[in-house]
Amino acid sequence: MDQVKFGTELISRLMDHLSSQLDGCVGVGLSVWPDGRLMRAVGRAAELDQLQLDGADGPLVVASRDERQTVGQVGGVDVVAVPGSWGNGGPVVLTVYLDHAPRGEDLKAIEEIEPLVATAASVVEFCAGEVLRADQMVRMVQHRRYIEQAKGLVMGARPCAPGEAFELLVRASQHANVKLRDVATALVLVVGGALEDSAEETVEPPRVAFDAARRLWDGLRK
Known part of the structure; x- marks a missing residue:
């Protein structure tokens, strides 16, 4: 569907923009839960997201399970995992990987972009007839x-x-x-x-x- 193509392109642009706005950003990932499907990855995000999925542990897994922002390290890389709740269908989780512990300006930039990414992802899933329902x-x-x-x-x-x-x-x-x-x-x-x-x-x-x-x-x- 055209909406899906547009939504996917919007997600890519938003994630690329976020990556460019953060000094020391080494990757940005977006996954859909509860199945842990990787929707989009920039830089090292695909590798580091998969590392957590394989081990069933890490900030990404915790954020998806508890639906709360989680900070930690994966493979020696600092990560901020931010869930956007979709109700009973499970959250979408944005992971941002940095070469330093997240600072206030990092969290601010993530906060500004994450709602747009989550909303675009919800439209893609809804139009594709996947996880989301209108409610x-x-x-x-x-x-x-x-x-x-x-x-x-x-x-x-x-x-x-x-x-x-x-x-x-x-x-x-x-x-x-x-x-x-x-x-x-x-x-x-x-x-x-x-x-x-x-x-x-x-x-x-x-x-x-x-x-x-x-x-x-x-x-x-x-």
Whole structure:
């Protein structure tokens, strides 16, 4: 289909752009889960993604399983693995490989591009009749909206740039070992009491996410 061809080309351009924007980037990969199918790879990503798939371990595997941003090393190379949730069909995971430990500017650049890559990938899969269904695409958009709302709350409580607000949410999710989308949703509920334009089928986050959100909010107000 023409949409699939366009979507694939868009993914390639976005990943090439991300690679060019990051100093010391040695590879960028995009895989579809739960089957771990590699959709696109730049540089050493194909080799390093496959290494984790073969060993059933590493940041890529953890990010796909727990649906939370994961940082680590693979074969001596630093990696940031960022999942974009597609609902019950499993996430798409963007892996970015660097020759240094990820810095704030690296995470900011990844944050800006990852939603576009994940959305383009979802369109490709949907048009190809693969993993995605229309309702899963809607949920993915909802999850991203909640994350943006949570970032806005963090920025309001502690004047900071969007990238720093996102980092604080990521740290809270990693510390509590809970999905980023759950911490973000819980924070919106804790502070605002309701979700904007929420769908009836929205699932309430687990208690641990609410605990993490409250700790984050209490810390921001000190």
